Amino acid sequence: MFLPxxxxxxxxxxxxxxxxxxxxxxxxxxxxxxxxxxxxxDILISLYNSDLxxxxxxxxxxxxxxICPALYAVLAQKNLIPRSELLTYGLFASRLQGHLxxxxxxxxxxxxALGQGLSFASGLALGDKTHHTICLTTDGEHNEGQIWEAIxxxxxxxxxxxxxxxxxxxxxxxxxxxxxxxxxxxASKYLHFDWTVITVNGHNFYELQKALKTAKSSSIYPxxxxxxxxxxxxVSFMENKFEFHDVKKLPExxxxxxxxxxxxx
Amino acid sequence: xKTVDCRFKISSIRQAFADTLFELAVKNPNIYVVDxxxxxxxxxxxxxxxxxxxxxxCGIAESNAAAVAAGLAASSKxxxxxxxxxxxxxxxxAVIKQSICYNHQNVKIVxxxxxxxxxxxxxxxxxxxxxxxxxxxxxxxxxxxxxxxxMKKMLPVLASSPHPAYLRLVRPPTTEVYPPKLSFTIGKSQxxxxxxxxxxxxxxxxxxxxxxxxxxxxxLDIINCSSIKPLDSDTILKSIKxxxxxxxxxxxxxxxxxxxxxxxxxxxxGIKSKFIHLAVDDSFGQSAVNYFDLYHHYGLSPLAIIESxxxxxxxx
Numbered sequence: 001m002f003l004p005x006x007x008x009x010x011x012x013x014x015x016x017x018x019x020x021x022x023x024x025x026x027x028x029x030x031x032x033x034x035x036x037x038x039x040x041x042d043i044l045i046s047l048y049n050s051d052l053x054x055x056x057x058x059x060x061x062x063x064x065x066x067i068c069p070a071l072y073a074v075l076a077q078k079n080l081i082p083r084s085e086l087l088t089y090g091l092f093a094s095r096l097q098g099h100l101x102x103x104x105x106x107x108x109x110x111x112x113a114l115g116q117g118l119s120f121a122s123g124l125a126l127g128d129k130t131h132h133t134i135c136l137t138t139d140g141e142h143n144e145g146q147i148w149e150a151i152x153x154x155x156x157x158x159x160x161x162x163x164x165x166x167x168x169x170x171x172x173x174x175x176x177x178x179x180x181x182x183x184x185x186x187a188s189k190y191l192h193f194d195w196t197v198i199t200v201n202g203h204n205f206y207e208l209q210k211a212l213k214t215a216k217s218s219s220i221y222p223x224x225x226x227x228x229x230x231x232x233x234x235v236s237f238m239e240n241k242f243e244f245h246d247v248k249k250l251p252e253x254x255x256x257x258x259x260x261x262x263x264x265x
Numbered sequence: 266x267k268t269v270d271c272r273f274k275i276s277s278i279r280q281a282f283a284d285t286l287f288e289l290a291v292k293n294p295n296i297y298v299v300d301x302x303x304x305x306x307x308x309x310x311x312x313x314x315x316x317x318x319x320x321x322x323c324g325i326a327e328s329n330a331a332a333v334a335a336g337l338a339a340s341s342k343x344x345x346x347x348x349x350x351x352x353x354x355x356x357x358x359a360v361i362k363q364s365i366c367y368n369h370q371n372v373k374i375v376x377x378x379x380x381x382x383x384x385x386x387x388x389x390x391x392x393x394x395x396x397x398x399x400x401x402x403x404x405x406x407x408x409x410x411x412x413x414x415x416m417k418k419m420l421p422v423l424a425s426s427p428h429p430a431y432l433r434l435v436r437p438p439t440t441e442v443y444p445p446k447l448s449f450t451i452g453k454s455q456x457x458x459x460x461x462x463x464x465x466x467x468x469x470x471x472x473x474x475x476x477x478x479x480x481x482x483x484x485l486d487i488i489n490c491s492s493i494k495p496l497d498s499d500t501i502l503k504s505i506k507x508x509x510x511x512x513x514x515x516x517x518x519x520x521x522x523x524x525x526x527x528x529x530x531x532x533x534x535g536i537k538s539k540f541i542h543l544a545v546d547d548s549f550g551q552s553a554v555n556y557f558d559l560y561h562h563y564g565l566s567p568l569a570i571i572e573s574x575x576x577x578x579x580x581x
Contacts, residue, residue, distance in 0.1 A: 116332045
């Protein structure tokens with residue numbers, strides 16, 4: 001399969017600017033889940049800037065509510081919220097809560113406790129069969145038993161209009177997913193539940209767009225896109241370090257170094 | 266010991282629920298059932314057969330079912346999530362909190378087989394904490410019909426309300442005492458019997474024990490608090506102001522039940538009243554073929570009630 005270089009993709013510049021937005025939000029709030037926000041941002045950019053879906057009609061459910069800085073950055077890029085509002089993230093009385101809430105324009109499901117979003121998305125896809133419902137979960141979230149209840153349910157009801165994207169970054173709060181609770185052969189598990197499964201590089205826009213197209217065309221089976229990502233992608237000294245799952249107030253030096261790296265991309 | 270008064274008709278609240286829901290679904294194509302593996306126990310076979318596409322079977326998976334129900338509600342359906350109370354809302358409480366309440370989804374959680382009334386099933390199935398779990402959730406309304414008559418009046422009102430709600434059902438058939446001319450309104454309780462001396466408050470069929478001749482001489486105000494949340498503070502306090510004596514009885518734990526809500530109401534109002542709360546006191550249930558034996562053991566029987574009434578009437 002020949003694909004051009006990722007840096008040639010028209011969405012590529014957003015990858016840099018929205019990562020900077022995430023860093024600024026979290027630095028300003030003195031709090032935030034930076035690892036997952038940076039690993040998932042390219043997936044969200046790809047989804048919200050694709051011609052395949054129209055989120056005035058199609059539905060997007062972020063199941064992992066803690067990576068909301070990434071969603072807020074994309075909602076601002078799509079002009080659903082003012083960009084100036086991003087710096088209110090996590091502050092008292094802000095619409096941009098530390099985990100999702102329904103006050104934020106463009107947010108269809110308020111999540112925070114893991115494992116519930118895919119079930120909600122299945123219910124929504126069942127109630128609105130004329131549109132697609134796309135859910136974003138994480139690999140760590142698959143520790144939750146409820147996810148597996150939802151996977152079986154979507155299969156039973158042949159939910160061809162349901163797509164679950166798994167941000168597979170390999171890390172969670174207390175360590176690597178492999179050591180916390182291994183999810184060996186995740187793709188094969190979905191396959192055994194009769195899902196259409198596509199595995200892609202979750203930072204490559206060409207691959208992501210292609211996967212979304214394939215997933216959309218899976219009309220009888222629900223589709224799962226396993227997006228292999230790098231935890232905290234873009235800041236070398238945070239990458240694949242579970243300690244950066246969530247951060248408190250960043251020391252000035254760490255913030256400046258992270259900013260320097262992201263600006264250089 | 267006296268058990269059932271033959272003057273009253275015996276009927277099933279569960280059956281009344283299923284029949285009324287079926288009738289509502291005939292008229293309203295937006296009514297869905299999300300079931301958690303207990304279809305026959307909730308008498309939903311007829312609904313499932315007639316409304317195939319509106320009966321969603323989730324299998325024995327309470328958490329998924331609660332969020333599926335919320336997702337369906339998000340596409341403008343009125344969803345009834347059906348199970349036993351000991352499973353839903355017990356196993357899926359955090360899903361109800363986030364996916365239903367926090368997301369403002371119109372899901373009616375129907376928990377059957379609540380209380381000691383589920384008899385031979387024993388402690389694991391005798392849900393005695395459901396009211397506590399549900400009344401603590403923001404936006405959640407909580408209801409428990411007195412009998413099958415009230416169930417039939419209550420369900421259409423719930424179905425047309427936009428709020429999440431919990432509906433508590435019981436397993437055995439029970440006596441019909443609800444006056445046919447009374448209607449059901451959310452946030453209103455009904456004075457089923459009027460007296461001078463003592464205000465008796467409760468919900469569900471446990472209250473029907475009070476409608477035997479043994480209680481006539483005590484001149485009781487019997488108030489059916491089937492709308493547990495929102496609670497009808499006006500009707501309740503008006504009666505307590507008159508009697509100065511209050512007995513709350515419920516087939517539920519003392520902790521977090523209606524009694525707690527009433528005690529809070531009385532203390533906050535400044536009204537002086539004697540107060541006794543009859544409920545299961547920080548213990549688990551157990552099996553018995555006849556739930557009357559359990560009511561006797563846990564101090565909820567007519568004998569226990571009469572003892573409490575005497576205490577309330579005594580000078581000391």
